[in-house]
Amino acid sequence: MRSVVTGGAGFIGSHLVEHLLDRGDEVIVLDDLSTGGMANLTRVEDHPLLTVHCGSVLDEATVFAAITGADRVFHLAAAVGVRLIVEEPLRGLRTNIHGTENVLEACRAVGARLLLASTSEVYGKNTADALSEDSDRILGSPLLSRWTYAAAKGIDEAFAHAYWSQYGLDVAIARFFNTVGARQTGRYGMVVPNLVGQALRGEPLTVFGDGRQTRCFSYVGDIVPAIVRLIMEPAAAGQAFNLGGAHEVSILELAERIVEITGSSSPIVLVPYEQAYAPGFEDMRRRVPDNSRAEALVGFAPATSLDDVIREVATDLAKRNDGVPELTLLSKDR
Template structure:
């Protein structure tokens, strides 16, 4: 049995489907703060799939063999809505799930984030870089919460010989993103489809590297299945870098939208550059992303088009 916390979320729902397709029994746990039942309702008739509504800041008593901990709001709009709870999910959630893993002797994977690097002073970012994070800023509830979760994972590994895996996930996109999550890909697509102005911050020259969700899930599964000595942290993301303006132009091109671009002040502590160094993932997991941004945007745009028009069916 594989436990996926945050399993009804964007990445979690894709991971649940991938694990079911591979023949696993999957226990999906979500409190539905940002996750949606609709994301996994296509699995409800499968006898190898279970769904539990639960908040990981409280202990969970189940019998499982592997744990993927994806429980945490990942977009600034949602993690800044209740910053104290965001920190609790990362820290208390990690403690509870590590305790569960220790009790049932399960292998456990932490979905960490590129945000542990903050506004980086090193580019691209290797796993050896310790980061440049504002510990008291509006993003700290997420950034520092994830950094503390990594600390807990490695302390459990050293103190209790717990088999751990830590993945640092860079910007991921694809179907089942929320239209209101505030992340740049979903923002641009929804604005373009609605004919609203495309909102860029600063001068639009800050960069991100976008990884399609199927590539990311493949990396997570390979990390979980890797030998015990492979603990991570390991960067998982697409190293091809785009400016925000380039992304906006590509979305406009694919959607055929006539939306104009408007510019707003850059939010506090917003990273200027974000690009993963994935040499470790290539060497250790034989993993690298295969889906170019333009190809990944097409099904993502089709998903949002169907969602906004009310034409979605369960997958």
Template sequence: MPHDQDQAREGRGIMKDKHILVTGGFGFLGSHLVERLLVDEDARVHVVDNLSTSPLDHEAFVRRVNDPRLTYDVLSIEDFFARGSFGPYQEIYHLASVVGPVGVLGHAGKITKSITDDTYRVIDIANRTNARLCDVSTSEIYGGGRDGYCSENDSKIITPKVSVRLEYAVAKLACEIALVNTCKVSDLFAVIIRPFNIAGPRQSGKGGFVLPRFIKQCLAGEPLTVYGDGGMIRAFTHVIDVADGIVRAARHGRRGEAYNIGNPQNKISIRELAERTVRITASESRIDYVDPKALFGPLFEEANDKYPDADKAMGELGWRPRFDLDTVIRDSVEYIRAGRLD
């Protein structure tokens, strides 16, 4: 049952339909979240996305969804906010952000302002409309945790080497702190999720994401490019599981709390992921070990090892990841083989 604080908040402006705002709703994760939200008959979903990082043909996606309850603006959050007409919203999901180990490189020095400015705008919209806010942060805020193991109870580590990737992580962490403190001094209801290595259909390799790159290389019979020695540890989580975790956090999470959303059972090294992708695709591609800085320049940095403690999400939200790693890979292969853009 909701806490008393939450019940008081939910009692304001009760409406028959649930109006929902999703920033970044045409992105890889955002599009799956939109589909998850529209499962509920009372949902009315409005997407704001400037398409700067979206891998989708958003018009094809909207046609395929074919639901009048989905509306959208192709706008930046800044322009949407400047318009000054909002809601009413009961839920806001904030996903809009630069993204990807390669995708962030072109935004060096500007990431902090972009992420923090947009988050403050979304906080303002949530306060004006009395909406529950779910902020999608990043597992990068742990800085690698304890030899890769990351629990919500762990310290947030800022690594000594300054990089573009660190700017992204620190900007996300600053926004988390601002959200939690705003909850303490206002009526804002906000929760935070930290996803771990989302993968699945619609993910593009353009931002530097590893699984779609491996799959495309396998299907083309090209060598798989593994960075360094491939020993980096990750826990790949199906995008459908992550979308479900986001909704559960928004609706059942505790105010001002953060939740890891990741599948610890899918823990694997990148080298082993390459080998498994070759096996599942029945490819004859070889595996090459390369220096990513030779490909992307000196600003590129690999993430530290990371895999989640997901007990908090499982215990408090009733969240359970359903998809094992082979399913994540097979679903991604099927999408890429079909050549779909939505």
């Protein structure tokens, strides 16, 4: 099996690459290394079945060259992270819309199956209990850069569905809900590595707003096998699937749990959104997935606890960053 992973040097992409290589796939990575890095592929960089192309999904010829001969394509390349989206909206729009169209067209041309990575952001401000894939999208003003990522990924999904309905392209859509794990960086506003890094350095943990906004965090090790099963399931074509965690937690509770698990003496500080981001920033009060569609089709069931995810992120950050004190984590038995 020949698999292409766009964004394969990124956080989720690198875990997927390792998983595919362990399964015996020939894997081609296409990544412009703008947010990912070759360090994420250290464990497999010399693997005989791995080929890495440094290039952008915005380059049509590069995309076609990478995908030619592929059996399946996992399209994970995207401009992600709240801070990046707010500060560089044009970059996000171009990468997430034009890049996806290039990938879709290449997959159509060569007959490759496609898994399109999407996001829970498409639901916007919908705070319903257990969002299903058919739930309404409630977005803020298109003039606020905060919503450009949600808008672009919604267009990506519409493109994918149109390619399926008009051309018969075998494409499934996976909506990720706050995926977390080793190698994720807090550089672009990812909340768990941000807070864990602050705790390890003895800095105040900065929680935006009142901290009562809730999320369901999912572990990358639970997500990756699920998307591989989805791309191989014929019944997944033309559909979207939520892939999220099972435990709802407020960001303030998350920060408190991080302080306890890391043994940090750091205080938790509430920071108004207007100080953290541009004026007019909006956030979602709640985001909880209904995973029943993915569970029914491919047996997706998130199994990793939030505490274990925090431990893994903390261990990974301590290992990768100089100057972090020796790490003593709260044991699983306490």
